[in-house]
Amino acid sequence: MISSRCFQKLLLVGLTVVLxxxxxxxxxxxxxxxxxxxxxxxxxxxxxxxxxxxNPLVGVKVVITMVLQDPDRPFEPVEMITGxxxxxxxxNVRTAHARITANLEGYEPFTLERELRGGPNxxxxxxQPPEIPEEVIRATAAGEAYGLGVAAYEAGxxxxxxxxxxxxxxxxxxxxxNSDALAAIAQNIAGSYLALARYEEAVAAIQExxxxxxNSADARLALSQAYTxxxxxxxxxxxxxxxxxxxxxxxxxxxxxxMMMVDSGDVEGGIxxxxxxxxxxxxxxxxxxxxxxxxxxxxxxQKAIDHFELFLEQDPDSPEAADVQQFIDALRSMIG
Numbered sequence: 001m002i003s004s005r006c007f008q009k010l011l012l013v014g015l016t017v018v019l020x021x022x023x024x025x026x027x028x029x030x031x032x033x034x035x036x037x038x039x040x041x042x043x044x045x046x047x048x049x050x051x052x053x054x055n056p057l058v059g060v061k062v063v064i065t066m067v068l069q070d071p072d073r074p075f076e077p078v079e080m081i082t083g084x085x086x087x088x089x090x091x092n093v094r095t096a097h098a099r100i101t102a103n104l105e106g107y108e109p110f111t112l113e114r115e116l117r118g119g120p121n122x123x124x125x126x127x128q129p130p131e132i133p134e135e136v137i138r139a140t141a142a143g144e145a146y147g148l149g150v151a152a153y154e155a156g157x158x159x160x161x162x163x164x165x166x167x168x169x170x171x172x173x174x175x176x177x178n179s180d181a182l183a184a185i186a187q188n189i190a191g192s193y194l195a196l197a198r199y200e201e202a203v204a205a206i207q208e209x210x211x212x213x214x215n216s217a218d219a220r221l222a223l224s225q226a227y228t229x230x231x232x233x234x235x236x237x238x239x240x241x242x243x244x245x246x247x248x249x250x251x252x253x254x255x256x257x258x259m260m261m262v263d264s265g266d267v268e269g270g271i272x273x274x275x276x277x278x279x280x281x282x283x284x285x286x287x288x289x290x291x292x293x294x295x296x297x298x299x300x301x302q303k304a305i306d307h308f309e310l311f312l313e314q315d316p317d318s319p320e321a322a323d324v325q326q327f328i329d330a331l332r333s334m335i336g
Contacts, residue, residue: 043116046089047123049082049102056086057127060104064090067097067113093121102127142171142181149188158192165189183212183219190222194229202226217248221256228264240264251281258287262294270294278307285315289324301331 049060064078075096080088095118102110107127114123149164165185172178172185186209193202206223213219220243227236243257258273271294277287289311295304308328312321 042118043093043095043121044089044091044119045078045093045098045100045116045121045123046087047125049086049088049104049125049127051107052126052128056082056084057104057107058082058084058086060086060088060102060125060127062088062125063101064093065099065101066094067099100125106130138171142168145171146181146185149185153188153192156195158195161192162189165192179212183209183216186212187219187222190219194222194226197229199226199229203230215246217243217246217250217253218256220246221253221260225260236264249280251277251284251287254280255284255287259290267294267298271298283314285311285318288314289320292324292327296327296331301335305331 045064049057049062051057060082062080062082066075069075075094078090078093080090082088093116095116098114098116100110100112100114100123102125104127106129108130110125110127112123112125114121145164145168149161149168152158152161152164165188169182169185172181174182186205190202190205190209193199193205203223203226206219206226209219210216210223220239224236224239224243227233227239240257240260243253246253248254248257254273255277258270258275258277260270261267261273262270271291274287274291274294278284278291281287288307292304292306292308292311295301295307305328308324308331311318312324312328315321318324
């Protein structure tokens with residue numbers, strides 16, 4: 001029979017063994033818990049990248065990065081490129097707070113932050129086209145309207161041209177930076193009104209033109225023409241003088257002045273202006289043709305022939321080529 005003292009000793013040894021085992025189990029459990037709390041790489045991230053209409057986007061660069069990095073265990077970004085189906089997929093991604101970005105030319109960059117959990121993480125991405133600044137939208141509308149206006153003018157559709165030009169002007173701010181564009185628009189509108197024989201409206205449009213291009217000889221000439229058609233010869237003469245006073249050096253202005261001067265009876269002055277035009281621009285078939293007619297009018301037949309031949313040389317496919325050649329033959333027979 002075991003004495004009470006021996007029993008106590010055995011009990012003490014047993015408790016020591018139990019406590020030792022318990023401590024060993026707790027330490028093991030603690031070690032396992034610590035391992036489980038360290039960074040894990042068991043997330044899978046996938047999704048589909050589409051545009052606003054749901055169409056898959058090809059070639060999108062999708063990147064996954066960690067928002068907070070552990071210096072001792074850095075996580076390299078995961079980069080993917082979407083295929084024809086617009087799908088991306090990444091495995092073995094760290095379960096942490098991540099940033100997902102997507103980039104494709106022609107679309108606004110996409111950014112999303114998400115806490116990634118273990119297992120699958122579905123993150124679909126919808127990419128939007130870039131926002132176009134209001135000034136760019138207006139400038140584009142103005143350019144398109146102006147192009148339509150020029151085409152309508154050249155086709156002889158003057159009412160339509162005016163409408164397009166007014167639309168273009170409504171999309172352009174009235175400031176010094178836009179002076180050239182506004183002057184060109186006003187010039188087209190003025191030319192359309194002149195062609196429609198709406199001379200009072202033409203005067204208003206030309207004055208708008210001069211506001212943006214005060215030194216334009218062509219604007220002064222157009223105003224002189226409008227005043228002439230309205231019967232105000234005095235105002236027409238003033239504008240003609242103003243046009244001459246600009247000292248314009250561009251061939252078109254000299255040509256226009258020359259034609260108007262001839263029409264108003266100053267043939268000699270008109271010839272001088274037109275000769276200046278072809279001196280500044282030797283290849284100017286329209287000016288050569290009309291110089292030929294003016295010289296024929298003044299009975300300077302050889303000069304007329306010379307300019308007509310330059311016209312045919314520079315514009316051999318002109319619909320007027322045959323008539324001009326007949327005129328040359330007639331002049332030569334007159335010279336003898």
